[in-house]
Amino acid sequence: MADDGLRASHEDRDRVVEVLRVAAGDGRLTAEELDQRIELALTARTYGELSALVADLPAAQPGAVPPPRPKDVLRIDRHGANAKRDGRWLVPARIELRVTGGNVTLDFTQAVITLPSLQINAVLAGGNLILITRPGVTVDTDEVALIAGRVLVQEPEEAQAQVPALLRVEVTGSLFGSNIRVRPPRTPRRTFLQWLRREPTRAAVTAR
Numbered sequence: 001m002a003d004d005g006l007r008a009s010h011e012d013r014d015r016v017v018e019v020l021r022v023a024a025g026d027g028r029l030t031a032e033e034l035d036q037r038i039e040l041a042l043t044a045r046t047y048g049e050l051s052a053l054v055a056d057l058p059a060a061q062p063g064a065v066p067p068p069r070p071k072d073v074l075r076i077d078r079h080g081a082n083a084k085r086d087g088r089w090l091v092p093a094r095i096e097l098r099v100t101g102g103n104v105t106l107d108f109t110q111a112v113i114t115l116p117s118l119q120i121n122a123v124l125a126g127g128n129l130i131l132i133t134r135p136g137v138t139v140d141t142d143e144v145a146l147i148a149g150r151v152l153v154q155e156p157e158e159a160q161a162q163v164p165a166l167l168r169v170e171v172t173g174s175l176f177g178s179n180i181r182v183r184p185p186r187t188p189r190r191t192f193l194q195w196l197r198r199e200p201t202r203a204a205v206t207a208r
Contacts, residue, residue, distance in 0.1 A: 023054075028057060
């Protein structure tokens with residue numbers, strides 16, 4: 001099933017418009033309903049918005065809104081600037097990084113993962129690559145060449161290490177005065193006001 005929060009493409013919109021036209025031809029939609037839904041389809045931004053337009057049409061099940069397809073290659077070039085991928089971003093099959101004097105953060109805690117592995121080729125000079133994992137995401141940095149750089153891997157807790165494999169990240173490339181840091185997400189700290197009131201963090205409240 002497509003992730004409702006992901007961005008839709010022109011092809012996705014066109015496919016839904018065709019489903020709506022067929023449904024109108026079958027008598028399932030009136031002319032007024034067809035016009036309204038086509039207008040909404042052409043301006044829809046996400047898979048969820050498109051899915052809502054065909055949810056009551058049996059001809060649209062399944063496949064009216066195709067599942068998201070990850071990119072074959074995502075290229076990130078930064079010179080004295082930073083880049084970040086977080087939230088519900090779609091993990092590609094391969095990432096090529098070329099960074100000089102900048103930082104790149106890849107946060108997998110909410111990432112949409114549809115492939116079993118991710119290849120990262122990184123060439124960093126005076127920059128940092130930060131990989132934020134989650135249970136089921138493992139990172140292999142054995143093939144990285146180091147020239148005045150460091151690779152710091154924070155191992156997950158024992159309970160998290162036993163989670164079934166979700167994604168294997170294999171990092172290759174070279175570091176020139178740069179670092180790679182691999183760590184799990186940080187637990188939010190209490191604010192000063194929460195500390196005064198002896199309130200738990202929001203994450204702790206959610207976990208109960």
